[in-house]
Amino acid sequence: MIFPSKVNESKKGGKAFxxxxxxxxxxxxxxxxxxxxxxxPDTTARNIAPSYTIAKKINAGNFLMRIEAIIATIWVFTTYTRTVMYFYVSVVVFSNLFILKDFRPFTTALGMIMVFYSLIVFPTVPSSGEFSKNIWLFYTLTFGLVMPLLLFITAKYKIIIKKHHGIQQRFLLM
Structure with missing residues (x-):
C-alpha cells in the first residue's frame, strides 16, 4: 500500500520488498x-498464541526462563507497528479521496473512529475467533483478490482506451 508511492528508486525498493x-x-x-x-498439531491449532505457550515452557537450568515476557513485548511492538502502518495508509487514502494535500486533519477523527469501531467489531476474544472462522475468508477474498483484480482490469482498460484515442487523434490530424 505504501511501497509504490513512497520509494525513490523502484528497482532497489522492489528488491528490498x-x-x-x-x-x-x-x-x-x-x-x-x-x-x-x-x-x-492439535494443541497448536487450538491455541491462540502457540509461540507464547512454547516460551512459557522454556527452562534451561533455572537460568533461562520467563522468555514469554520477551515474546509478549515483541508481539505488542509488531501489533503497534502494523496498526500504525494501516492507520497511516487509511489517513492518506482518505486525504486523496477528498483531494487534500495535507492528511493531518483526518488523523484525530479517523483515530477516534478506529478505536470505537474496534470495540464494536471485536468486543471480546471469542468474537474475534468467530470473525476469523466465518467472515475472514470472504473479507480477504474481497480485498485481497477481487479489488486488486478490478483495479488491474481498470488500469489495463484505461491504457487500451488511451492508445485507441491516441490513434484516432493521429488520424484526425493527418
Missing part, C-alpha cells in the same frame, strides 16, 4: 514448524 517478504516467510514457516513440532 521481495527480500523482506522472503525472509519474513521463512521466519514464519520456521516458527510454525517449531510450534507444531513442540506442541503437536
Amino acid at each position: 521481495y527480500i523482506g517478504t522472503l525472509i519474513g516467510g521463512i521466519i514464519l514457516i520456521l516458527v510454525i514448524m517449531l510450534d507444531i513440532l513442540v506442541l503437536g
Whole structure:
C-alpha cells in the first residue's frame, strides 16, 4: 500500500520488498514448524498464541526462563507497528479521496473512529475467533483478490482506451 508511492528508486525498493517478504516467510514457516513440532498439531491449532505457550515452557537450568515476557513485548511492538502502518495508509487514502494535500486533519477523527469501531467489531476474544472462522475468508477474498483484480482490469482498460484515442487523434490530424 505504501511501497509504490513512497520509494525513490523502484528497482532497489522492489528488491528490498521481495527480500523482506522472503525472509519474513521463512521466519514464519520456521516458527510454525517449531510450534507444531513442540506442541503437536492439535494443541497448536487450538491455541491462540502457540509461540507464547512454547516460551512459557522454556527452562534451561533455572537460568533461562520467563522468555514469554520477551515474546509478549515483541508481539505488542509488531501489533503497534502494523496498526500504525494501516492507520497511516487509511489517513492518506482518505486525504486523496477528498483531494487534500495535507492528511493531518483526518488523523484525530479517523483515530477516534478506529478505536470505537474496534470495540464494536471485536468486543471480546471469542468474537474475534468467530470473525476469523466465518467472515475472514470472504473479507480477504474481497480485498485481497477481487479489488486488486478490478483495479488491474481498470488500469489495463484505461491504457487500451488511451492508445485507441491516441490513434484516432493521429488520424484526425493527418
